[in-house]
Amino acid sequence: MPTTRRRLLAAPALLPALAAIGTRGAAAQGAPVRGGTLIYLEQQTYTNLYPPAGGHYPAGGVLNQITDKLTYQNPQTLEIEPWIAESWTVNADATEYVFRLRPGVTFSDGTPLDAAAVAKNFDTYGRGNRDLRHAVSEVITNYQRSEVVDPLTVRFAFRAPSPGFLQGTSVIGSGLVSPATLALPFDQMGDATKIIGSGPFVVARQVLGRELVLNARRDYAWGPAKHPHQGRALLDTVRIIVSGEDSVRVGALLSGQAHAARQIPAFDENRIQGRGFQVFAPPTRGVNNSITFRPDNPLVAELAVRRALLHGTNAQEVVDTLFSPNYPKARSVIASSAQGFVDLSDRLTYDPALAVRLLEEAGWTMGPNGVRQKDGQELALTAYESPNYARSKDTLQLIAQQWARLGVRFSVMAGDLGSRTVDSLDPAKTPVAPAMVGRADPDVIRSNYHPRTRNMLLQTGGVSRRVQSFNDPALNALLEAIAAEPEQAKRLALVAEAQSLIIDKAYAVPLFEEPQVFAAAPRVRGFGFEAVGRPSFYGTWLAAR
Amino acid sequence: MSGATLGLAPLRALRLPPLGLMLAWAVVAVLLAWAFVPGFFAWQDPLAGIAGRQLEPPSFEHPLGTDGLGRDMLARVIHGARESLLGAFLAVSVGLVFGTALGLLAGARGGVTDAAVMRLVDTLLAIPSLLLSLSVIILLGFGSINAAIAVGFVSVAHFARLSRTEVLRVRRAEYVEAAFGSGGRFLAVLWRHVLPNAMTSVLALAALQFGSAILALATLGFLGYGAPPPTPEWGLLIAEGRDFLATAWWLTAAPGLVVVLAVLSTERISRSLGARRT
Numbered sequence: 001m002p003t004t005r006r007r008l009l010a011a012p013a014l015l016p017a018l019a020a021i022g023t024r025g026a027a028a029q030g031a032p033v034r035g036g037t038l039i040y041l042e043q044q045t046y047t048n049l050y051p052p053a054g055g056h057y058p059a060g061g062v063l064n065q066i067t068d069k070l071t072y073q074n075p076q077t078l079e080i081e082p083w084i085a086e087s088w089t090v091n092a093d094a095t096e097y098v099f100r101l102r103p104g105v106t107f108s109d110g111t112p113l114d115a116a117a118v119a120k121n122f123d124t125y126g127r128g129n130r131d132l133r134h135a136v137s138e139v140i141t142n143y144q145r146s147e148v149v150d151p152l153t154v155r156f157a158f159r160a161p162s163p164g165f166l167q168g169t170s171v172i173g174s175g176l177v178s179p180a181t182l183a184l185p186f187d188q189m190g191d192a193t194k195i196i197g198s199g200p201f202v203v204a205r206q207v208l209g210r211e212l213v214l215n216a217r218r219d220y221a222w223g224p225a226k227h228p229h230q231g232r233a234l235l236d237t238v239r240i241i242v243s244g245e246d247s248v249r250v251g252a253l254l255s256g257q258a259h260a261a262r263q264i265p266a267f268d269e270n271r272i273q274g275r276g277f278q279v280f281a282p283p284t285r286g287v288n289n290s291i292t293f294r295p296d297n298p299l300v301a302e303l304a305v306r307r308a309l310l311h312g313t314n315a316q317e318v319v320d321t322l323f324s325p326n327y328p329k330a331r332s333v334i335a336s337s338a339q340g341f342v343d344l345s346d347r348l349t350y351d352p353a354l355a356v357r358l359l360e361e362a363g364w365t366m367g368p369n370g371v372r373q374k375d376g377q378e379l380a381l382t383a384y385e386s387p388n389y390a391r392s393k394d395t396l397q398l399i400a401q402q403w404a405r406l407g408v409r410f411s412v413m414a415g416d417l418g419s420r421t422v423d424s425l426d427p428a429k430t431p432v433a434p435a436m437v438g439r440a441d442p443d444v445i446r447s448n449y450h451p452r453t454r455n456m457l458l459q460t461g462g463v464s465r466r467v468q469s470f471n472d473p474a475l476n477a478l479l480e481a482i483a484a485e486p487e488q489a490k491r492l493a494l495v496a497e498a499q500s501l502i503i504d505k506a507y508a509v510p511l512f513e514e515p516q517v518f519a520a521a522p523r524v525r526g527f528g529f530e531a532v533g534r535p536s537f538y539g540t541w542l543a544a545r
Numbered sequence: 546m547s548g549a550t551l552g553l554a555p556l557r558a559l560r561l562p563p564l565g566l567m568l569a570w571a572v573v574a575v576l577l578a579w580a581f582v583p584g585f586f587a588w589q590d591p592l593a594g595i596a597g598r599q600l601e602p603p604s605f606e607h608p609l610g611t612d613g614l615g616r617d618m619l620a621r622v623i624h625g626a627r628e629s630l631l632g633a634f635l636a637v638s639v640g641l642v643f644g645t646a647l648g649l650l651a652g653a654r655g656g657v658t659d660a661a662v663m664r665l666v667d668t669l670l671a672i673p674s675l676l677l678s679l680s681v682i683i684l685l686g687f688g689s690i691n692a693a694i695a696v697g698f699v700s701v702a703h704f705a706r707l708s709r710t711e712v713l714r715v716r717r718a719e720y721v722e723a724a725f726g727s728g729g730r731f732l733a734v735l736w737r738h739v740l741p742n743a744m745t746s747v748l749a750l751a752a753l754q755f756g757s758a759i760l761a762l763a764t765l766g767f768l769g770y771g772a773p774p775p776t777p778e779w780g781l782l783i784a785e786g787r788d789f790l791a792t793a794w795w796l797t798a799a800p801g802l803v804v805v806l807a808v809l810s811t812e813r814i815s816r817s818l819g820a821r822r823t
Contacts, residue, residue: 247790265788267600267613317596321615382773393785394613397774401593401614413687414769 032229032526036542037237040535041249041261044387045209045242050189052125052137054172055437057388057516058242060534061262065214065238066108067175067197070099070118072224073167073531075282078339078440080166082225084113084176084198094161094486095142099169101152105222107178108202115154119146120179122156133186138453139168139443141483161486164443171439172534175199198222200233200538212240214537229526229539238537253277253519259542260520260527262535265391266324272519281326281515282533283337284438287448288330289389289514291399292435293507294427294458296470299381304362306506310348312355312406313399315511322394326517330510333445333499337513340442340495347503348510355406364407372407380409383432384420390514392434425464436514438532442495446479449502457507475501566817569810576807579626587620591777600793609799612785616775622800625777629807632693632771632778633758639697641751644704649743651705652712653735662705669702678761682770689772696761700754707750711743718742752815756808763804779804 046059051067054060072083085099105113126143128136136143142160149155158165168174178196181189188194192203192212200223201214216233223230241258243249249261250268254275264272269279291313293300300306319329328336331345359372359379367373371380381403385393393412400410410432415423423429435456437448447453451471455462459471478498485491502508516533523543528536561567579586589607594615601611609618651662669677681695715721716739724734759779765771766780774781779800786796 246788251791267789267792271792314596321594321596321599322613391613393774398594398596398614400775404592411773412775413773415687416683416769419683419687 030543032234032539032541033543034234034541035236037239038235038260038524038537038540038542039239039241039258040537041243041252041258042240043242043244043246043249043263046190046192046212048186048190049192049195050134050186051175051177052135052139052173053189054175055138055439057262057534060172062192062212062214062240063172063175063195063197064199064530064534064536065201065538066192066195066199066203067172067177068105068113068199068222069171069174069176070169071166072227073170073440074226075529075531078531080170083170084118084222085169086225088166090166092486094163094165095158097156097158097165098149099154099156101154102222103152105198106219107196107198108217109178109180109196111178111180113176113198114151115148116151117179118154118176119148120182121176122146122174124182125174126156129182132182132184134182135186137168137173138447139171139173139439139441140165141443161484163486163488163491164441164483167441168443170531171441172530201238204237210242214238214240223538227539233538234526234541235537250519253521256521258521259524260518260535262516262518263390264517264519266322266327266517269324269326269517269519276522278520278522278524278527279326280518280520280527280529282518282529283335283513283515284436284532285335285338285440286438286444286532287334287436288332288510289395289434289436289512290330290333291383291396291509291511292433292456294431294433294470295472295507296427296458296467297431299377299379300431301470302362303506304358305364305379308355308358308362308406309403309408310355310503310506310509311351311358312403312408313509313511314350314402315348315509316350317402318395318398319512321398322391323512326515327390327512330512333502333508333510334495335513338442338444339440340445340492340499342496342499344499344503347500352405359406359408366407370404370407371409378409379407380411381431382411382413383430383434384413384415384424386420386434389434389436390517395511396434425458426466427458427464427468427470428466435508438514438516440531442491443483445495445498445502446483449498449507450476450479472505475505475507562817565813569813572806572810573814576626576630576803576810579623580630581627583620583624583627587617587623589617589620591616591620591624592775600789602793603795610793610795612796613789614775618782618796618799621777621782622779622803625779625782625800626803628689628772628776628778629759629762629780629804632689632696632762633755635690635693636697636700636758636762637751637754639694640700640704640754641747643697644701645708645740645744645747647701647705648708648710649712649735649740652709652743653716653731653739659709663709666702666705669699670706674699674761675764678765679768679770682765687770687773689776689778692762692765692771693758696758696765699761700758703754704747704750708743708747711746712739715739715742746819749815749819752811752818756811756815759804759807759811 042058044058046062054063068084070085072081074081086102088099090097123146124134125137126140128134142158142162144157144159147155181196192206200220202217204213204215206212215237220232246265252258253261293306295301315329331343364372364374371378396412403410448456451459451462458464458467460467482494520527525541525543526539528539599613599615603610607617647662651659678695678699681698685691721738724738763780766778767784772778782800783797789796
């Protein structure tokens with residue numbers, strides 16, 4: 001195959017929600033209108049726009065408009081399509097990638113987007129830069145070096161097979177930025193005006209923490225090759241306004257003060273649709289919204305306790321009480337729309353009787369005030385809510401109710417960002433943490449659990465210095481194998497194995513498949529989403545009232 | 546005074562307290578009853594929700610409806626009284642004990658001690674109270690008791706300043722000089738003669754601070770620093786209800802109204818205590 005040696009598996013069945021987006025985008029009545037300003041309400045502000053930090057949804061929402069990627073992952077088929085790279089070849093063991101670039105592409109500061117610029121980008125993302133505090137991207141593994149073959153051809157070499165790299169070039173974390181931007185230290189990348197990309201929009205001005213104005217680039221002519229829209233973006237301007245309160249965002253949208261909004265609470269979906277507004281729920285295709293344990297904490301170090309909590313959690317009740325049909329109950333560690341998904345629902349049963357038996361057998365006896373005890377220690381757990389996830393506080397509180405019936409006290413804390421960040425790295429303070437991450441590649445399971453990436457279980461060897469001893473070499477070896485296995489079928493088998501391992505050791509309690517829920521006014525057309533649900537305003541336009 | 550007040554003249558002859566004051570006492574009595582025997586007023590569980598019965602409008606079964614997790618809102622407001630009033634009581638106690646001690650020391654000793662203590666108090670007063678209580682709570686850790694201590698710490702300065710003034714007034718009174726003159730030891734005189742005579746206005750301030758403490762605790766609870774969920778606490782209830790303002794405004798309005806009533810009532814009572822002194 002000249003273009004792609006191995007196309008990533010397309011998800012066989014798409015969620016109805018996504019199918020609806022496709023039809024709505026395509027079946028927009030009338031010819032697209034150019035011009036106008038779209039006001040988009042974002043729940044949180046971006047904190048840093050270093051592209052590999054774009055996993056944070058607010059940052060991803062900005063980066064997706066101002067940067068282009070080497071390849072484009074079609075959000076419907078999940079196939080990798082040409083974008084800045086016109087074609088590419090991969091060798092048999094996935095240790096060498098050659099990309100042929102599209103000519104005539106420039107960054108918005110005028111510098112050409114050529115092989116040297118691409119090489120500089122991936123050298124930074126693949127190896128990091130200690131002096132400028134640029135971290136290694138979580139989507140790139142085993143990166144060795146780049147080589148500029150000619151001005152439009154770049155070759156990447158890897159120390160070991162890196163089969164996830166092709167998909168990795170399509171994600172927001174691999175957005176291409178000008179070499180001038182990469183010369184900035186990490187701390188200065190919170191300033192959006194300094195992030196120079198080649199995307200359909202450029203940053204016009206920002207009010208830090210409150211507002212960001214993006215203007216369309218008039219000479220943009222290099223959208224994804226198979227994207228239905230070509231040429232410059234249809235909108236003239238996008239104003240991204242930060243509005244933290246859910247009720248304010250929904251109210252502003254319904255009253256016509258804004259055109260689109262992210263993070264719509266499930267209980268408002270019906271009200272919004274009842275008023276003729278559109279609700280979109282693109283899936284995130286990654287690790288499900290879960291409760292993860294930090295086994296370094298002695299309270300949850302025992303498998304029996306974790307298994308008891310897993311079987312004492314009623315995920316169906318969480319979905320029924322707090323969410324809508326857009327949030328399917330989890331059937332495994334990863335979403336059913338993710339690659340390599342295996343249905344493990346028979347091991348995720350809600351069985352409070354079994355949970356109580358497990359706790360009794362492990363020596364946790366009911367104490368005087370309804371909390372189980374062992375050697376004078378109460379089974380009292382704590383977690384911080386995470387505003388990044390849908391209704392995190394309510395979810396955790398509902399689980400606290402369910403666990404209270406087993407005799408486990410579970411406290412949910414809100415607190416400020418600083419305390420949350422520090423305490424979340426300390427397994428003694430937070431034995432439990434909510435987690436989810438979106439990415440349309442099997443590698444996502446490694447990103448979430450491996451100590452050198454997100455380290456959700458807080459193992460030794462990761463970013464936290466407070467971890468005493470917990471490490472699971474078997475799990476880590478499996479996760480590393482997923483990142484390095486070049487053959488897709490074998491790779492998906494490893495992903496299946498990792499899912500089983502995580503459930504059998506009860507490291508996580510999967511709750512539901514978390515979509516990103518957006519709402520838009522009836523006159524918004526062509527509101528697009530990339531493969532894991534970040535907005536794309538490239539083909540968006542506003543119909544006449 | 547116009548003719549309308551004439552009708553009240555016979556009432557006034559009975560020396561009944563003003564209607565507003567009686568209402569204020571009634572509100573406080575009800576709130577105290579909620580705090581001590583919540584089960585008598587609320588027959589539903591404030592902590593365990595009924596899945597699938599979330600966000601119901603007010604009905605006979607749930608007079609204030611249910612919250613996002615299907616918990617009875619009335620039960621949560623009533624049970625919240627204990628957390629909020631206990632916290633306010635603790636906060637005022639912290640302020641009263643430490644503030645009065647500092648003021649007493651400064652006022653009675655005078656000189657360098659006075660100057661040092663009062664400059665410390667000035668510094669405390671210069672820092673915005675919310676910022677100060679947030680700093681204290683970050684140091685102590687989250688929780689309802691710690692929130693109460695943080696709020697109380699902020700009011701130490703107010704108590705210290707007032708009690709110092711009162712002590713200064715009493716300190717030069719002839720009976721105190723006489724007590725010292727007849728060989729009384731410093732601490733004994735302070736305890737027997739100065740403190741009791743300086744306390745009335747401090748106690749009025751305590752009642753006033755009780756109202757502000759409820760409000761400050763609700764603020765901390767709203768911001769997520771107070772009692773951890775699912776403990777019902779008024780500030781937290783307001784915070785949790787605000788997402789549902791458009792669909793279920795009563796979830797925010799009910800606890801908000803209770804906080805307003807509690808604060809206004811304690812202020813009214815405090816004013817009547819202060820007025821009685823003069």
